[in-house]
Amino acid sequence: MSQGVKKRSFIEDAWFHDFGQGWSLTGGRCPACGRIYFPTKQVCPSCFNAEQEKVPLSRKGKLHTFSRSHMGPAGIRTPFTIGFIDLPEGIKLFSLLTDCDPWDKVLGVGMEMEMVIETIREDEEGNEIVGYKFRPSREASS
Amino acid sequence: MRAVSIAGVGGIRFGKYGDRSLRVLGEEACIKAIRDAGMTPRDIQVAYVGNLAQWEWGQGLLIGHYVLREIGLTKIPITRVENGCATGSNAFHEAWYRVATGACDIALAFGVEQMTVASSEKILSVFTGRQHAERGGDMGNSAPGLFGLLARRHMEEFGTTREQIAMVAVKNRKYGSMNPEAQLTRALTLEEVLKERMICDPLTLPQCCPRGDGAAAVVLVAGKIARKYNSIPISVAASVQVSGTYPDDRSYTFFDTDVRAAEAAYKMAGLGPEDIDLAEVHDCFSVAEIVHYEDLGFCRKGEGGRFIDEGHSGIGGKIPVNTSGGLLSKGHVIGATGISQIIELVRQLRGQAGRRQVEGARVALQHNGGGFIHTDTASCFIHILRN
Numbered sequence: 001m002s003q004g005v006k007k008r009s010f011i012e013d014a015w016f017h018d019f020g021q022g023w024s025l026t027g028g029r030c031p032a033c034g035r036i037y038f039p040t041k042q043v044c045p046s047c048f049n050a051e052q053e054k055v056p057l058s059r060k061g062k063l064h065t066f067s068r069s070h071m072g073p074a075g076i077r078t079p080f081t082i083g084f085i086d087l088p089e090g091i092k093l094f095s096l097l098t099d100c101d102p103w104d105k106v107l108g109v110g111m112e113m114e115m116v117i118e119t120i121r122e123d124e125e126g127n128e129i130v131g132y133k134f135r136p137s138r139e140a141s142s
Numbered sequence: 143m144r145a146v147s148i149a150g151v152g153g154i155r156f157g158k159y160g161d162r163s164l165r166v167l168g169e170e171a172c173i174k175a176i177r178d179a180g181m182t183p184r185d186i187q188v189a190y191v192g193n194l195a196q197w198e199w200g201q202g203l204l205i206g207h208y209v210l211r212e213i214g215l216t217k218i219p220i221t222r223v224e225n226g227c228a229t230g231s232n233a234f235h236e237a238w239y240r241v242a243t244g245a246c247d248i249a250l251a252f253g254v255e256q257m258t259v260a261s262s263e264k265i266l267s268v269f270t271g272r273q274h275a276e277r278g279g280d281m282g283n284s285a286p287g288l289f290g291l292l293a294r295r296h297m298e299e300f301g302t303t304r305e306q307i308a309m310v311a312v313k314n315r316k317y318g319s320m321n322p323e324a325q326l327t328r329a330l331t332l333e334e335v336l337k338e339r340m341i342c343d344p345l346t347l348p349q350c351c352p353r354g355d356g357a358a359a360v361v362l363v364a365g366k367i368a369r370k371y372n373s374i375p376i377s378v379a380a381s382v383q384v385s386g387t388y389p390d391d392r393s394y395t396f397f398d399t400d401v402r403a404a405e406a407a408y409k410m411a412g413l414g415p416e417d418i419d420l421a422e423v424h425d426c427f428s429v430a431e432i433v434h435y436e437d438l439g440f441c442r443k444g445e446g447g448r449f450i451d452e453g454h455s456g457i458g459g460k461i462p463v464n465t466s467g468g469l470l471s472k473g474h475v476i477g478a479t480g481i482s483q484i485i486e487l488v489r490q491l492r493g494q495a496g497r498r499q500v501e502g503a504r505v506a507l508q509h510n511g512g513g514f515i516h517t518d519t520a521s522c523f524i525h526i527l528r529n
Contacts, residue, residue: 067290
């Protein structure tokens with residue numbers, strides 16, 4: 001049996017949208033109360049309003065906390081670095097962290113981070129699952 | 143609500159029982175608890191069973207009915223509950239509620255789980271199913287990950303040290319070594335804990351609870367008839383259940399569920415943290431216990447590291463915590479964990495805890511957090527017991 005062609009796909013298509021400036025994470029904004037959620041929801045959990053408008057989430061945020069994991073799901077090579085990112089929209093986002101070696105020297109709580117689209121892991125067939133990660137912001141450091 | 147007491151308790155040592163069935167494990171705990179209460183199964187009027195999952199092949203059906211049929215307990219309402227890692231406490235809470243409201247006088251709550259029959263990969267996949275919106279699981283998150291993240295933020299904000307966090311494992315393994323029913327019975331030094339294999343920074347292996355197989359059962363009775371069955375009935379002064387709010391806008395250094403459940407439990411009991419003589423809290427990871435000290439009001443916010451450092455959570459200290467050895471020594475046998483915590487407290491309040499006995503213990507608090515979504519536990523149960 002011949003090896004099939006490896007595929008590359010988003011972990012969730014609905015999370016990503018090109019609003020005109022490349023891929024952004026798609027938030028849902030409630031026009032009634034102004035709150036923004038990720039992922040988008042069927043109704044606003046705050047005011048139960050059913051109308052949601054899709055908005056791009058900020059690509060930048062602050063590192064709330066981080067850790068180095070030596071265990072995890074199949075398809076992600078260990079060890080890897082994880083964190084919570086505080087986005088200006090008031091969203092706390094779990095994320096893999098990248099471009100931050102050595103992690104314990106480079107990373108610090110409160111530092112500016114930026115989103116990149118990268119391969120998260122490989123599935124059982126070796127297909128690449130693509131999603132978001134955060135890395136130390138390059139603009140801030142330059 | 144009427145007064146409710148615990149008349150009987152019974153459990154089996156958590157461990158590896160792959161050669162026995164889930165049903166048999168449950169039976170053994172129930173038989174012990176019913177005997178301890180001086181009853182027969184026919185006295186029981188309602189039963190709740192906590193069982194999270196049948197790990198080797200997915201969800202099982204009717205485990206409560208299978209177990210209780212074997213010991214001659216039929217006809218009565220029997221219900222299985224699930225609430226993440228607090229599944230056992232949920233079974234207890236439902237049984238308490240039935241008696242407290244006067245729906246019946248005698249109720250059985252038990253929890254049973256058999257986790258060693260499945261691989262770690264299988265267990266991780268059950269926990270991190272794809273049905274969840276955030277999909278943290280297949281994005282690299284895990285239970286140790288969540289608590290590693292919690293630890294880092296706590297260290298950063300409050301100056302909590304790796305050593306203070308690791309001391310939770312030292313303390314709990316010490317008490318585990320004094321508890322014949324613990325799964326891990328070897329005490330460890332601070333140096334040993336720190337140099338063990340890293341799981342998720344700063345948490346090394348002994349700072350992460352093992353899994354296991356086992357069961358635990360409790361018989362609850364209306365307070366007015368408690369003395370008929372047991373010479374030392376232990377009363378349930380508070381039984382509280384809350385669910386998470388999953389905040390985005392607050393520092394990830396506490397559990398909103400813990401804080402709200404503690405407030406409600408103290409109010410229900412008419413007591414405060416200063417009245418608590420000992421506690422069993424959900425130490426799934428070492429750092430969790432430090433955060434619980436703060437959330438439950440045992441010390442001020444940010445002072446959890448110092449609380450253990452100064453010996454306040456050890457036997458002889460202000461509020462001895464996890465004298466059973468905690469989940470870090472007993473293992474987390476999910477459906478049975480919450481009830482197992484209650485059993486330790488009942489033994490302490492009866493004065494039957496042997497070498498681990500907290501002298502003069504009158505009031506005890508049990509805390510069990512269940513599941514994790516985003517930044518909060520999905521459920522939290524607190525029970526306050528007194529003799």
